[in-house]
Amino acid sequence: MKIFLPLLLIFSSNMVLADSRELTAEVWVDNWFEMYANGEQVIEDSVSITTERSFNAETATFTAELPAVIAIQAKDFKENDTGLEYIGSRRQQMGDGGMIFQIKDAESGEIVAVSNEDMKCLVVHRAPVDTSCADESNPVEGQGACASIVTDVPSDWTAPEFDDSAWPNAVEHSERDVSPKDGYDRIQWDDSAKLTWSDDLVQDNTLLCRVQTGS
Template sequence: MPRKVRGSDVQGLVFFLAVIIHGCGLPILGSRQSSAIGSGRYRADVWADNWLALYSGTSLVGEDSFPITTERSFNAETIFFDAELPLALNLVAKDFKENDTGLEYIGKPNQQVGDGGVILQVTDTQTGKVVAVTDGKTRCLVIHRAPLRPACASLKNPSLDDCGATVGEEPPGWKLPSFNVTSWPEAKVYSEADVGVKDGYLAIKWNRSAKLVWSGDLKQDNTILCRVPVVTSIP
């Protein structure tokens, strides 16, 4: 006659099987599995003329330690940060301007239209591999352009009416990884001579793939938003 199976025997068998399955690394039905792909620690080296802020997705991970109002600020920054994978990198970069005319040093002998430029490289601290750089595949949107009439820089007291400007807002949600930036123009790559690199730029050993970039106009475009592509590793 078959032995009657008791509830305690069933519970014991279930527990035994659960231990075996867990030991083999198999998921237990009904258990909650983590949806995160993983996380990592990164080092970002960045230089800008004149100011920048770096975001991992929507989280600010670092910005220029000198205010944008600092005259002739050409320092580099090294930023360490932790981030969930997949990594999404966003930059806000600004060239200094005294007001919406886009001019620098207004009322001084060196009154002029300024120029921008930014370079970034991000390294996975565990593998030592560079996983992101600014280059021609970076996409940037201009949200402040001025002066529209650069000749206003020669006026003694230039006004916004003299110079003209196009001023926009940051698109809502643009830092989200899901935000589609394919309609944004690709960044333009500039030479060291174009940008006039100095100071902090010279203190960083840049990966050969990292490029100085900006929008299509190095002088008139003052504020840009950029999405920096991320890869597994860069030679």
């Protein structure tokens, strides 16, 4: 027994116990999102992005090991790759995005992650390339002002080890700029949680964002 005890003590002193916690996420996105924790999907917006005026907030509880990497794909509605909505009607226009979320310890209520300018966000769909597309009587995707810029989605972008250091930071926006609608007011947002997007609420339609929780 004396021979093995030192080995046991050395092994024990080097063990790192994962802090598995039950977390509650509260999310509002104009218009649709899916969220991952450490590469595993934990929430998907229950209202299809194809639903007109799909404004809603989502709340979900899940378990994750902390510190965790939270990844969220956020999409503003677009009818096609022109980036427009209500095409062919008097309401034809470019939509605008926006999102806010907070993640709390489900038991204590402690905030462990929020949306703010510390997030890294990559724009993977931008359209139209010129705002004059919204004034065209017959906007055609991929042509002229109505062309789009599409970036391939990295296959492992939700993984904790993914290197997002080259991605730009998110940009915080005011309530006045985003005009958050249905569901937003039903959540009591912590002061640290901010409405965010890229620097362009209108032409940037799909974002991939990542942030690490506290321990």
